[in-house]
Amino acid sequence: MLIVVLLLSAIQQYLSFGLELGQWDALLLTGIATFIFGLRVVEDIPQRLMQMLQRLSDSRVLPLREAEQKTFWLRLEERADLWARIIGLLAAFAMVAVFINALAKNYSTQRALLGVAEVIGTYIAGSYLGRFACYGQLGWIFAKNSIALDVNPMHVDGVGGLKPIGNYFFFQAMVVAIPAIFLAVWWYLFPIWPRDYTYWEEAYFGLLGFAILIEILAFVVPLWSFHTIMVKKKAEWVRKADRIAIRITELQAKLEQGTGGSQQALASQIEELSKRYWAIENMATWPLDVKTRRKFEINNILLLVTFAGDFLKRTTEWKQVVDVLKSLMP
Numbered sequence: 001m002l003i004v005v006l007l008l009s010a011i012q013q014y015l016s017f018g019l020e021l022g023q024w025d026a027l028l029l030t031g032i033a034t035f036i037f038g039l040r041v042v043e044d045i046p047q048r049l050m051q052m053l054q055r056l057s058d059s060r061v062l063p064l065r066e067a068e069q070k071t072f073w074l075r076l077e078e079r080a081d082l083w084a085r086i087i088g089l090l091a092a093f094a095m096v097a098v099f100i101n102a103l104a105k106n107y108s109t110q111r112a113l114l115g116v117a118e119v120i121g122t123y124i125a126g127s128y129l130g131r132f133a134c135y136g137q138l139g140w141i142f143a144k145n146s147i148a149l150d151v152n153p154m155h156v157d158g159v160g161g162l163k164p165i166g167n168y169f170f171f172q173a174m175v176v177a178i179p180a181i182f183l184a185v186w187w188y189l190f191p192i193w194p195r196d197y198t199y200w201e202e203a204y205f206g207l208l209g210f211a212i213l214i215e216i217l218a219f220v221v222p223l224w225s226f227h228t229i230m231v232k233k234k235a236e237w238v239r240k241a242d243r244i245a246i247r248i249t250e251l252q253a254k255l256e257q258g259t260g261g262s263q264q265a266l267a268s269q270i271e272e273l274s275k276r277y278w279a280i281e282n283m284a285t286w287p288l289d290v291k292t293r294r295k296f297e298i299n300n301i302l303l304l305v306t307f308a309g310d311f312l313k314r315t316t317e318w319k320q321v322v323d324v325l326k327s328l329m330p
Contacts (some may be wrong), residue, residue: 002039006032022194027186028114035121038178042128045172046077049135052168061150061161076134076141083130091126094210095119098203125179132172132218138165139225151233153283154276160233162287165226170292173219180211180303212303219296223286230285241280248273 009029017023050073056062057069064072099115142149151160159166187204190197248270255266286293 002032002036006036025195026193027195027197027200030186031118031121031182034178034182035125038125038175041175041178045128045132045135045175048168048171052164055164056149056161059161061152062147063150064147072145072147076138079141080131080134083134084127085130087130087133088123088127091129092119092123095122098207101203129176129214129218132176135172136169136218136222137225138222139229143225143229149229149233151230153234153237153279157289159284159287159289160230162226162230163289166223166286166288166292169219169222170288170296172222173215173296174299176218177211177215177299177303180208180215183208183211184303208303212300215303216300223288226287227285230283230287234280234283234285237280237283241277244273244277244280248277 006029009025009032013024013029053062053069053073057064062069096115096119099112099119149162151162153160155161157163183204186197187201187208190201190204251266251270251273255263255270
């Protein structure tokens with residue numbers, strides 16, 4: 001249905017402006033296209049979450065039987081539906097406020113109709129954000145239901161077996177970043193686009209800050225809940241490490257004295273225990289590998305550059321650059 005709306009909108013723009021693409025309502029067309037793309041991506045979120053839970057279960061990090069896992073999933077989905085409705089309504093009211101501000105400066109019937117459509121779209125997008133917010137409480141939900149994750153410092157993934165969790169929430173954060181990317185791109189295009197969109201600049205700048213905040217929270221808050229779990233688990237493992245250290249000391253003494261059996265066996269035992277000791281000492285307290293963390297940091301640095309651009313826009317040099325770019329636009 002949305003693709004049909006996009007095609008009809010493009011036809012309407014062609015009938016109104018012909019091939020003068022600079023006069024087309026590109027903001028509307030790209031907004032619909034971005035919305036279609038976003039909806040296609042978020043359709044996979046519940047399935048990805050299920051796959052993540054299944055991976056944790058298969059690797060015995062999540063101690064739930066198949067029947068228990070199904071019950072847990074149904075309860076989580078009921079909770080997610082409630083959050084979806086609440087956040088959807090709040091997002092719609094926020095968009096209403098933005099359109100009232102924009103229309104007060106430049107009112108037209110077409111913009112008012114666009115406002116109604118975008119409020120509906122915002123409710124849908126907000127519903128998904130509400131679902132993500134619910135999923136973001138997964139660590140606390142585990143704790144509330146007395147589900148203890150088996151975090152193992154010797155796990156091959158380097159983060160105690162919780163790498164699927166970090167991967168999932170990174171993907172969720174990137175989905176949430178789609179509106180922020182759209183807002184950032186258009187915020188830079190507003191001054192140079194042939195069609196006058198300058199009345200949107202202030203509103204989009206505010207929405208961009210909000211979108212970036214939501215995207216960061218969609219990543220940091222869920223991981224924080226697992227961070228607290230991993231910190232507690234590490235404290236438990238550290239006590240075991242202390243006992244391992246005592247055992248290593250005892251074996252080293254036997255090795256030096258030439259007692260306690262085969263020297264090779266003692267050395268091998270000391271080496272194995274030392275590996276366990278240092279695995280515990282270096283145990284991660286975030287379910288996030290270095291590669292994923294760097295991706296998240298780079299993506300947000302690129303978005304936050306927009307705020308530096310706000311100061312740049314106020315300079316005379318930037319205005320001169322804008323005039324040149326405008327002359328190059330169709």
